[in-house]
Amino acid sequence: MTTSPITSIFAYTPELSTPAVAVAPVEPNRRTFLKLSGSGLALGLAAPVRFGGVGLGALGSTAAEAKVGAGLADAFLRIAPDNTVTVIIKHVDIGQGAATGLATLVAEELDASWTQIRTEFAPSDPVVYKNSAFGVQGVGGSTGLATSFEQYRKVGATARAMLVAAAAKEWGVATSEVSVTNGVLSIKSGKTASFGAMADAASKFPVPAEATLKTPEQFVYIGKSFPRVDSRAKSTGTATFTIDVQMDGMLTAVIARPPKFGATVKAFDATAAEKVSGVVKVLQVPQGVAVLANNTWAAIKGRDALKVTWDESKAETRSSSDILTEYRALLDKPGAVARKDGDVAAAFAKAAKVVEADFEFPFLAHATMEPMDCVIRYDGSSAEIWTGSQLQTVDHGAAASALQLKPEAIKLNTMWAGGSFGRRAIADAHYVVEACSIAKAFGKPVPIKVIWTREDDIKGGYYRPVYVHRLKAGIDKDGNIIAWQHRIVGQSIIAGTPFEGMMVKDGVDVTSVEGANNLPYAIPNITVDLHTVKLGVPVLWWRSVGATHTAHSTEHMMDMLAKEAGRDPVAFREAHLKGKPRHLAALKLATEKAGWGQPLPPNTYRGVAVHESFASYVAQVAEVTLDGTGGFKVTRIVSAIDCGLAVNPDIVHAQVEGGIGYGLGAALRNEITLAKGGAVEQSNFDSYQPLRISDMPKIESHIVASAAPPTGVGEPGTPVALPAVANALFAASGQKTLKLPMTKQAYKTS
């Protein structure tokens, strides 16, 4: 997303922030426990290893943060007498493995045993738990592990040093004589102690100013694939998602939402809804009409029984067809310049061959398996919120504004989230705000769970925007690309959000052009420009953001050019990737493992693509088999990723496998369309068909060996799948994939 601090945009200053404590999501007595243990009266409870004042400084925070952190107990780690090591996870885990990844970093430097590791989500705190890439608490842009790599290792190393100091004192030896292996402290004489046994004594030692980190050859956990910390809970149904939060007297709310984006409630008749057994209250809120009930089914039935008249005077009424017509017209006009190298017009005049292609990309819903949801308990002067927040500070600040409370009067608990793909990272915090609106309007201090039905989710906007591209490229008589002109038309994800200041430069939203303006190929004349269009459809980043469309258009164009040049697609790319060793290494590994150039089964064809996103480099080779009637099946995808040091290779593979599947869904058949008048035409998993297991090809994921700092893995696997499949179909049929999804045309052998 961004590397600039964005603290100032939120009404949430360090001075106002509650001192962070390591609070379990649904455990009210933790503060008491900390007070007890802090005064040395642990009373059988945990004796925490503390990280206060100096400790925060040692963790690389600024002086101001150290001040805020003074007196802070166990913000990142708790070692209990029962020998459990609880790592406090500052990022939400949306499936990307944040909990396992961050715990791995602590376990590594602490030399803990993997079996003693537990995890707990951090409370919301914009300072202590900030993401250094954002300046506030939150995760996105595949930054979770990369930006925590040193910080969490230092936590482990600091605690290890304190445990060693305590053991050395107890045993009357120098600290250099104490070794730590697999969660056990020992000295040569044979004395041993567990972390739990030494935790209380260790907590009385000062936090060392400098903690020595291991060198890579000393790693025990990093680079190995230790099991996920959440597999058991998620395989046995015990992991608690927001939708699973249960409290006495809790009501469930669903909202009747506008049928068109921007429509508002004109009038409603709740007579029938209020007669539904279990319905407690019907309320108008800014987002629509909310039905509160004793159970979910009653809330849904109550909503069905509502009669709402909508004011559509300010609604977006353009259809997808209208939108595409407007966008296509803009392709003929120059836009805001995102990149300009050399003289494209002059180069085209000299080109031996020119290829031009227009591309169209539809709206896409994220369609997380757990629909949007939020639990709130509000008593007029304070509130507690439970949600799977990807941007805790944004949600926390928005809740404070909505409830007109100071941030410290609100506690926000991060829950396991049933998928996000960007959907839970929202600048307007809309589903938290609507929960606040309902709680405030209802005015009773009972817990309320607001849930979106699948129809709300599919119809609810916050889509990957529609984009239209025009790409024109020219090659000289030797097959070198000498001119490249790329024009993009679409809505800005960032405009109108608090991120605008950092991420929109000179009229160019970086998320609209990323992947296009940093085209890796050595081409002397390049122009990339952008038309940003205003539309009343809420849009959002969707797994891999700009790369969802720019990887397809640029990499598909590369194959069109290779064909014109009479060159092999891999060799053609390599010839233009001089000085790009990481692209080249990924391409080499993927094509070698795929057997590029080797014979294939009948009616089966290969395609390749390579793309950098989120500072990682991914190449994929797709194999498709045509069925002879215009349809096809993706049978195999071989992938190679250079993501720097792979902290947990198995999770890297999992993210690549899943990322490919997410991309394939978009490639094969996903689109959201607006009918004449502006209503969304899809509503559930029948009309917005998710990728199914029968669609899933065999996937072989490989990792380029690297000692470089870790980079993103959650997103970079996704965008490459689209052009890799399109290029395989191009090889098979000669047909270009200019309009997505691929259901828009039949592919037959040429």
Place this chain on the structure above:
Amino acid sequence: MPTTINVNGKSREFDAAADTPLLWVLRDELKLTGTKFGCGAGLCGACSVHLDGELVRSCQILAQDAVGRSVTTIEGIDGKVAEAVMAAWMKLDVAQCGYCQPGQVMAAIGLLSQIPKPTDDDIDKSMDGNACRCATYHRIRAAIHEAAKAI
């Protein structure tokens, strides 16, 4: 009117409207939240449970229709097949976000109870109704084969 159904081997009483789907009785009344809401239309399989040992979508069955029958949820599964499936799921770290996985596990138990040694094709046919937006399908296939080996 109070109704009693057998869930995970125990008689459970609840009071809900006659048209309430089994899903919402399990989740809201009996607090068995391992069974998930995904679509409410029988399209995603997140709410999969076993009814008299048969795989069903609990969002498509009225709780009333479970009277006199035996409901098994993810919280109540046991036996050789269930243990093998859960062990394989953990061994291969199938779950990512994990939300659909209870339904996947219930469906995999259903499959392996019918076909102890399924082929990839059997798996694709049998599991096609269970959506996973994290697309853990690659590992679901592998985990079902892994579980089959252990049975």
